[in-house]
Amino acid sequence: MAEELNELVDNVVNAEDTEEYGKVINQLVAANDPEEIALLLESLPVVQRLSAWEHVRQPARLAILLAMRHDARETIIREASTQELDEIFQGIEAEDLVELAETLPNRMVDRALAVMDAKQRDLFKDALQYSDDCAGHWANYRLLVLPVNAKVRDALRLLRREIPDHADTIFLVNRMGYFTSAVEISAVIGSPEHINLIELADEDCVAIDGNEKVLDAALKVEKSNFSALPMVDAQGKLIGRMDLRTACEVIREHYEGQLMASAGMDEEEDLFSPVIKSARNRAVWLGINLLTAFAASWFIGLFEATIQEVVALAVLMPVVASMGGIAGSQTLTLMIRGLALGQVTSSNTKALFRKEVSVGGLNGVIWAIVIGIVTYHWFDSILIGLVIGIAILVNILAAAMSGIAVPLALKKLRLDPALSGSVVLTTVTDIVGFVAFLGLGSLILV
Amino acid sequence: MAEELNELVDNVVNAEDTEEYGKVINQLVAANDPEEIALLLESLPVVQRLSAWEHVRQPARLAILLAMRHDARETIIREASTQELDEIFQGIEAEDLVELAETLPNRMVDRALAVMDAKQRDLFKDALQYSDDCAGHWANYRLLVLPVNAKVRDALRLLRREIPDHADTIFLVNRMGYFTSAVEISAVIGSPEHINLIELADEDCVAIDGNEKVLDAALKVEKSNFSALPMVDAQGKLIGRMDLRTACEVIREHYEGQLMASAGMDEEEDLFSPVIKSARNRAVWLGINLLTAFAASWFIGLFEATIQEVVALAVLMPVVASMGGIAGSQTLTLMIRGLALGQVTSSNTKALFRKEVSVGGLNGVIWAIVIGIVTYHWFDSILIGLVIGIAILVNILAAAMSGIAVPLALKKLRLDPALSGSVVLTTVTDIVGFVAFLGLGSLILV
Known part of the structure; x- marks a missing residue:
């Protein structure tokens, strides 16, 4: 392509x-x-x-x-x-x-x-x-529908007229238009004309609800073995269907959306959107980021006197902040995917928390030692090595914890973790990192 | 769900x-x-x-x-x-x-x-x-196949036996097994038994090549109006098919992969992977990041004397670095999506570069002024405001340029921009940001 x-x-x-x-x-x-x-x-x-x-x-x-x-x-x-x-x-x-x-x-x-x-x-x-964001908004209306008492003969007559794309089942409805069951076209073709369709019904073909979240409905269609699933309203009336192609588009748009959201953009953003429009869209995100950056700076400002005395601290600040940021974004990404797919639930959060904190602890200890040793050689000071080592461990642990807590909190607040997760998370890791590093520096080095 | x-x-x-x-x-x-x-x-x-x-x-x-x-x-x-x-x-x-x-x-x-x-x-x-990573590896082998001279009667006999999931066409092959054309099941059902199938062939059903990249093949299936496309080998022999469900999975895995790659992880990573395994997988990414963080620190180290004299510079460093990082990641994300979908080509790169640099220039000027004014009030110094303003403008422009250049360069080197793009990019924006800010500081403030 x-x-x-x-x-x-x-x-x-x-x-x-x-x-x-x-x-x-x-x-x-x-x-x-x-x-x-x-x-x-x-x-x-x-x-x-x-x-x-x-x-x-x-x-x-x-x-x-x-x-x-x-x-x-x-x-x-x-x-x-x-x-x-x-x-x-x-x-x-x-x-x-x-x-x-x-x-x-x-x-x-x-x-x-x-x-x-x-x-x-x-x-x-x-x-x-x-x-x-509901499935019903995106319903497809080209259906094969027959009354629930129709026979194979009626189905064949219907099929001879026209079969819509991605239609592998005929939906049966009662007199009120309520969905009762679905019959696979393949079952119809092999059967004698006088058989009642209902006898051939495939119980696996379950209707989706028009009020369902469109992504959930799309995942159901993707996981089913059918090329489309029937869609019903709150009363059970057949209103349309969602076919696999639409499901595929919905899923793709969801992921594109998450990818773009991670940089504060919209999945509909055009490669060649007008400059003014692009600049305006992105300015919002830059502005939010600026507030968090100034917040981090304010915390650094608390330690001006310490920095003036031990300039090495200023030199090493990016190391502490960025190790925390990376570790946190790894946990966060796992959580964002898990939340979207429904893998993360209230009952497994605790186990997940324990696991991520263990991973963070292990990596925290290893990198604290590595960075401590490098720093000791660079600045020829065991104390600075010690200070940065402890700060790294603290920050990677804090990163793992906020990697779990931040997306859960955002979801509770009905904010999209894919959009705002990374900004909130790096604010936490920046501030924890700077305060731990410079704070310890003030205590031990000055 | x-x-x-x-x-x-x-x-x-x-x-x-x-x-x-x-x-x-x-x-x-x-x-x-x-x-x-x-x-x-x-x-x-x-x-x-x-x-x-x-x-x-x-x-x-x-x-x-x-x-x-x-x-x-x-x-x-x-x-x-x-x-x-x-x-x-x-x-x-x-x-x-x-x-x-x-x-x-x-x-x-x-x-x-x-x-x-x-x-x-x-x-x-x-x-x-x-x-x-080739389509042929993921071929589906349940097909409806008939010789090219078969009639509607033969097709009906075949359909009565069994129709695989997501099969809406019958593939016609010649005596050597080469794919010639496809006939929609819906066309067969409505036609008299003595008609030759080839007369009903649908020209839109084009075969995909087993050697094609699996994502490209999946996008073709998604965009076609068929529930599956035939797959042929280099000689044109029918080897299988790719159905819409497989295509949907391939596309989903691609995006999951990009999402996970952006944090240096694998899309197969399990929510509950063993701690040691998780820690080891993520350690690689932390290590790479550490090298780039130390590189940034080394550049800061060049300006130790300046920082000691004007500690405000150390306080404000995160603002310069993070505004560049955010602006760059926006351009990068647009590029990563564009490259995967094939929207970005050698001939539109120049136009894209112009557009992104314009967007960067506009946002650069606006945020340079905002940050300059805030800094002036915070530290009561017009000169520091001026220095940070210029550094912000320079860094946002550099971010836009590297947002275009880095993924293109990585693609030339056959590296995945979704995986390594953000690490390379933030290294660039960190270093450009620190050098511009501290360098200007040394010239103007000391």
């Missing part, structure tokens, strides 16, 4: 400002599928992205926009004329508009709704009753 | 040492599917994990082991008797042994091969011809 795309982007960029340009882009758009073109557009700087977009025609445009990340899509939608958007809205389905609505101005959503088929409009409204 | 699992783990831990224990575990194992039990076992400390495992019986054991992460699985396999493993190997299929072989001692793999069906043994050997 990566290398092929490399070539495409190179072709576009190299052809720029030559007569070949239009031809290159046209070829490229014709030869690739919407997902690849979406990735290509994301890889182009905004000016080239917009000019390449001009060469993309309907019906590919909708699929391409849907495949793009939020911020990249926005750069295109912002420049699109009402007429262009109207063309895109022709025959749009509910689930696609749900996705687009994230980026569209409200008046354009209304415009799309106005031309939408009444059935799809109702589905769109159903989806919007769920917030965007 | 998370909450339900929470309850299960609580039940196990609370029932421990009571008479109810065996009953609780038995109920739990009976009521849940292998994937959930795997997650539950991963959530239990090792002693409880092993005692819960005793209550799990065949045939669920193989599926549970397969669903567990490497390190957690190892804790169980290490304690298992040869007899227990032999039971698990009964009727094992090639792709499952490929997965297990990661954790099994070689002599146990041989034992499994000895009892394996000859056909499956050959498939296992085929898979092992591909290294584990």
